[in-house]
Amino acid sequence: TSREEKHEFKAEVSALLRLVTNSLYTNREIFLRELVSNASDALDKARFQGLTDTKLRDRHEKPQIKVTADHGRGVLTIEDTGVGMTRDEIALNLGTIAHSGTLKFMEQARAQQESGQKPDVNLIGQFGVGFYSAFMVADRIDVTSLSAAEGAEPVHWSSTGDGTFSVGPGERTTRGTTIELHLKAEAKEFLDRWKIEGIIKRYSNYVVHPILLKVVDDKGNTEVDGKQVNDATAFWMRPARELTDADYNEFYKHVMGGFVLPGDEPLGHLHLHADAPIQFVALLYIPGKPPADLFQEDRKALQLYARRVVVMESCDKLLPGYLRFVRGLVDSEDLPLNVSREMLQEHSRSPRSAASSPARCSSCSRASPRTSPRPTRRSGTTTAPSSRRASTPTARTTTTSSSCCATAPPRTTRPSRWRSTSRRCPRASRPSTTSPASRWPRWPAARTSRPAARGYQVLYMADPIDEWVVQDLSEYKGKKLISVTQGDLDIPEDDQHKHDAGAIAAAVDKSKELLTDKVKDVRVSKRLRESAACLVDDSGGLSRNMERILKMARQ
Ligand code: ADP
Ligand code: MG
16 A cells, blocks of 8 residues: 555564663664664665666666764764665564564563663673664654665655554655654764764774765755765775784674674684685684574574675585684685575585685684683584594583693693693593583582592583583593483492481482472482582483573574
């Protein structure tokens, strides 16, 4: 229809908007990064579609993003010449939440709220909550869009962020999208020319499309028009010798979506220019901390470009699974632009090109074994036998006391620290045992104290990936790994357990009676030292840690 229609936001959007509009936050400026990134995505899509679709509307339209600050109207406008949106698309895209980062942010905020905390809205910058973040600064947003699709009509979307939005006919003659932000009284600073330039430079400098600035003062005079604010060059095409570590760290922010917490700077980078067998540039980073989505199916992998155009936002075929923590991009001169996932797999040349970078990449991470993301290193032991051989000796985990370290003198005096598998092996004079330790549930330290006190070395396997690691790596150099949290532990008796058998049996019977539908069995344990009781998993069944992981993965 061509009439104006009122819609209600989906429940999660309303919740997000309430959070965004009613809280105080220090990082409001990220709204501009989000809108510019949407504009840039829309331009990429248009460029991409225009390559194959000769009938695409305004096929030769110049790709650009225009930011206009109108002091007279108090309106900040972000306009692009991208693919635009149809009426159906606009109602769907700007009425629901599809972006996984946004949903995660919502989940976290909800969890904080439920546990009685005030949600930390400053996390917003970390997650990138997309379009809706503009309601941090605007009390009304008008979007006008004309889709590049054949036969599409211009549409207008409007909302004050209060639970509903309207969609109706709009006015636009060329394809693209205009977003008008009617700035809140306390957000008028975002009309300031220097402020806008600063934000764009900080977050969007490497957006490959030009971002042009126009400023109109409150008397209607144009102060600036068409000034390009960003670099708009492909950073990775610059020769490595011209770039400093600071430059790379700056670009890393762009790779990570514009936000990197202090201390999370990359541990290293690899900038490759290859000419054979295929011509490509790869810029790979080892993140400063394991990415949060590491074990999720839709995790973010390397970006794939073909001649400076994004052809795949996240391509997990470029690196072997055990290097899944690596972030960055590959830009190929030889790939067809309409490359599909299937084609990429079959493309005989790309595996070879990929193979050369992971090899160098793992050597790059081996160079700093003490600082590399540990769980991801250990994840290497769960893949193909060939890569297991390569990655096992470099895997790191924590272990109990290291006083009898025979081969490698301690470099720190901390009682437990990260050790490589190969280093810790000479110590394993008795069978090693594994234990899910601290991080997830806070289990009492006493849990592991008996095996440890009996001289067994306990490895703390607290990361999700460890479940797979211990399954695939059931032994190492002849030492068997046994879980201290699962089933019966065959540890020799000691004096502590020579108690009155009758009294213990009575206590067990009473416990069984009280816990009848809560636990499967109650047994006398040999594994405890300082605590009275502990919960263990059924041997053979799923460990509780694994259950937790599977539950998490399903969410
Ligand atoms: P994300 O960009 O992560 O998908 P956003 O909330 O930023 O999430 O945007 C939601 C969707 O709205 C986008 O995926 C896109 O389909 C659409 N969209 C937003 N801005 C534009 C734009 N300027 N041009 C075309 N589509 C847009
Ligand atoms: Mg977005």
